[in-house]
Amino acid sequence: MTEPVLEILNLRKNFGALKATDDVSLTLMPGEIHALIGPNGAGKSTLIQQISGALTPTSGTIRFLGRDMAGMDMAARARAGLGRTFQISSIAPEFSALRNVILAVQARQGSSFRFFRPVARDRSLIEPAMVMLERVGLAARSRIPAGELSHGERRLLEIAIALSLEPKAFLFDEPMAGLGADGSKSLTALLSELRHVAPILLVEHDMDAVFALADRISVLVYGRIIATGTVEEIRSHPEVRRAYLGEGA
Numbered sequence: 001m002t003e004p005v006l007e008i009l010n011l012r013k014n015f016g017a018l019k020a021t022d023d024v025s026l027t028l029m030p031g032e033i034h035a036l037i038g039p040n041g042a043g044k045s046t047l048i049q050q051i052s053g054a055l056t057p058t059s060g061t062i063r064f065l066g067r068d069m070a071g072m073d074m075a076a077r078a079r080a081g082l083g084r085t086f087q088i089s090s091i092a093p094e095f096s097a098l099r100n101v102i103l104a105v106q107a108r109q110g111s112s113f114r115f116f117r118p119v120a121r122d123r124s125l126i127e128p129a130m131v132m133l134e135r136v137g138l139a140a141r142s143r144i145p146a147g148e149l150s151h152g153e154r155r156l157l158e159i160a161i162a163l164s165l166e167p168k169a170f171l172f173d174e175p176m177a178g179l180g181a182d183g184s185k186s187l188t189a190l191l192s193e194l195r196h197v198a199p200i201l202l203v204e205h206d207m208d209a210v211f212a213l214a215d216r217i218s219v220l221v222y223g224r225i226i227a228t229g230t231v232e233e234i235r236s237h238p239e240v241r242r243a244y245l246g247e248g249a
């Protein structure tokens with residue numbers, strides 16, 4: 001049987017009396033996009049933050065590639081292959097798009113032997129960095145300072161940086177936020193391909209994107225998962241329609 005890449009078991013996070021995560025169990029399987037949807041305040045960010053290591057669960061287990069992540073901080077989880085973007089921006093605005101990706105490639109390769117070498121002329125860093133920029137469609141913008149890129153382009157640059165770290169799973173927290181229709185469309189196409197690089201746990205309010213992308217959807221309401229299923233199962237689920245999508249959905 002195929003093992004999940006990420007497995008969450010009976011996770012709970014209390015903020016005082018508030019059960020922000022209330023006995024959540026879910027899996028992320030190889031090759032899939034698993035979308036997590038729910039109304040504002042349902043606990044989506046709280047859940048993602050526990051997976052990334054920004055918040056410590058009250059109880060429960062998070063396993064990544066079979067390993068219990070309890071006690072691992074955010075950096076250790078990132079090194080283990082948990083790729084996360086959109087909440088902590090890792091972009092240096094004064095550096096070119098290329099240089100931003102080079103720094104990530106260098107971090108991945110380990111920089112100790114390169115310390116005194118001029119990074120900008122090191123082909124073993126430039127070539128893989130350009131491959132990442134090409135993959136996200138930013139190759140033609142490689143020389144532009146990151147601070148001058150559009151909002152949508154910075155999203156793509158964040159993905160190129162995340163890709164350089166060779167993730168084994170992606171956590172994407174509202175990647176479509178603030179993008180126009182064109183930006184959402186191209187990011188949707190990119191995420192659809194990225195699932196083959198590493199599976200994606202996707203928190204997203206843009207339901208068009210969710211319905212276009214998700215292999216499975218879990219619906220979170222008041223910290224609890226009320227349903228997990230395919231797009232069709234979730235669209236026709238009576239409790240989901242009542243609690244979240246509305247009867248017109």
Ligand SMILES: Nc1ncnc2c1ncn2[C@@H]1O[C@H](COP(=O)(O)OP(=O)(O)OP(=O)(O)O)[C@@H](O)[C@H]1O
Pocket residue numbers: 015018020038039040041042043044045046047
């Ligand atoms: N640090 C905190 N201390 C106390 N309560 C918190 C804290 N962080 C979140 N909460 C509460 O936990 C609940 C879940 O919040 P969370 O931000 O995870 O929801 P969300 O589903 O991500 O919402 P949104 O869609 O608006 O981003 C909310 O009631 C929120 O007010």
